[in-house]
Amino acid sequence: FDMFILAFLERLFRPSFRKDDFVLGKKLGEGAFGVVYKASLSNPKASSKLGDLVLKKATEYGAVEIWMNERVRRACANSCADFVYGFLERKSKGKGAEEYCLIWRFEGEDTLYDLMQSKEFPYNVETKILGDIQDLPKGLGRENRIIQTVMRQLLFALDGLHSTGIVHRDIKPQNLIFSEAARTFKIIDLGAATDLRVGINYIPKEFLLDPRYTAPEQYIMSTQTPSAPSVPVATALSPVLWQLNRPDRFDIYSLGLIFLQMAFPALRTDSSLIQFNRQLKRVNYDLQAWRRTVEPRAAPDLRKGFEILDLDDGIGWELLSSMIRYKARRRVSAKAALAHPYFNREGLGLSVMQN
Numbered sequence: 177f178d179m180f181i182l183a184f185l186e187r188l189f190r191p192s193f194r195k196d197d198f199v200l201g202k203k204l205g206e207g208a209f210g211v212v213y214k215a216s217l218s219n220p221k222a223s224s225k226l227g228d229l230v231l232k233k234a235t236e237y238g239a240v241e242i243w244m245n246e247r248v249r250r251a252c253a254n255s256c257a258d259f260v261y262g263f264l265e266r267k268s269k270g271k272g273a274e275e276y277c278l279i280w281r282f283e284g285e286d287t288l289y290d291l292m293q294s295k296e297f298p299y300n301v302e303t304k305i306l307g308d309i310q311d312l313p314k315g316l317g318r319e320n321r322i323i324q325t326v327m328r329q330l331l332f333a334l335d336g337l338h339s340t341g342i343v344h345r346d347i348k349p350q351n352l353i354f355s356e357a358a359r360t361f362k363i364i365d366l367g368a369a370t371d372l373r374v375g376i377n378y379i380p381k382e383f384l385l386d387p388r389y390t391a392p393e394q395y396i397m398s399t400q401t402p403s404a405p406s407v408p409v410a411t412a413l414s415p416v417l418w419q420l421n422r423p424d425r426f427d428i429y430s431l432g433l434i435f436l437q438m439a440f441p442a443l444r445t446d447s448s449l450i451q452f453n454r455q456l457k458r459v460n461y462d463l464q465a466w467r468r469t470v471e472p473r474a475a476p477d478l479r480k481g482f483e484i485l486d487l488d489d490g491i492g493w494e495l496l497s498s499m500i501r502y503k504a505r506r507r508v509s510a511k512a513a514l515a516h517p518y519f520n521r522e523g524l525g526l527s528v529m530q531n
């Protein structure tokens with residue numbers, strides 16, 4: 177009960193805004209369901225307090241995204257970009273559909289996608305996490321340590337969401353923003369997320385998902401699961417469904433593909449990832465079999481991935497193999513992955529501070 181009072185007080189004292197309070201800057205993204213801008217408050221005093229912001233104008237799915245962001249802010253704030261406020265903008269005259277506005281703090285310029293596009297990756301991430309560092313010799317071991325640190329950050333954020341009961345369903349490099357203030361990656365874009373404890377957004381909307389990063393199971397819950405819980409009454413039931421179907425493992429598969437792309441320079445482009453997906457499907461999602469088919473004639477920037485993952489007796493390859501599996505229930509959970517021996521070795525200095 178106290179939680180409701182706290183939530184109520186928090187809402188009462190949190191500043192509220194209207195669309196006119198914001199000045200829009202450059203466009204950061206545009207999808208089928210919304211447009212995202214850099215923005216700031218027009219009132220200079222308030223603006224200097226809040227800093228740069230991000231404003232998303234969203235169509236009908238904006239309601240779910242606001243709900244998810246409110247929930248995340250209370251349950252696992254560190255996992256996602258700092259959410260400031262969300263509201264329904266009154267329809268302008270005419271028949272324009274209703275429009276939602278969502279406001280976050282501007283976390284930084286770079287998504288993991290942007291950073292992976294650079295030839296400097298993963299060293300450009302190391303600089304971001306540690307600040308200016310002296311030039312140590314570059315090599316596989318150092319790259320492995322950086323990738324390991326990023327993976328730990330991503331699993332930590334994902335574990336926060338999953339422990340809250342939220343499955344993101346659109347984990348991809350474009351939806352992982354590097355927070356300059358926290359010096360860590362955070363998850364963004366909760367528009368396709370689903371909260372299984374409460375049943376929000378449970379009906380799968382597969383058209384919201386990105387086929388390049390989706391797990392082979394299209395629906396995160398078995399289609400044989402009794403009717404979808406659509407009202408909060410389902411709270412008592414869903415932990416059971418969670419255990420049965422392991423819906424969180426959908427995100428784990430996507431994160432496995434990101435791990436793969438970080439380790440293999442040759443798989444960072446869209447077209448090479450699509451080709452990888454095709455090859456993996458052809459060998460029935462058996463990663464070891466895929467390795468046997470490509471490794472003998474692998475070019476250097478493909479071979480490099482195997483070399484990185486083979487360090488320390490192949491502990492990285494082992495973790496990757498436990499994430500990219502056909503059957504969801506055979507994939508490792510985010511929490512179990514964090515306890516995997518791959519992470520026993522020291523990562524980058526600051527990474528230990530995030531817990």
Ligand code: ADP
Nearest residue numbers: 204205206207212257280281282283284350365
């Ligand atoms: P969509 O993918 O639906 O267009 P996103 O929420 O993913 O919307 O945002 C689009 C882009 O805007 C992101 O890929 C990222 O580059 C940028 N962005 C979103 N949220 C933030 C944030 N809090 N801080 C900085 N950049 C952001």
Ligand code: MG
Nearest residue numbers: 350351364365
């Ligand atoms: Mg996005």
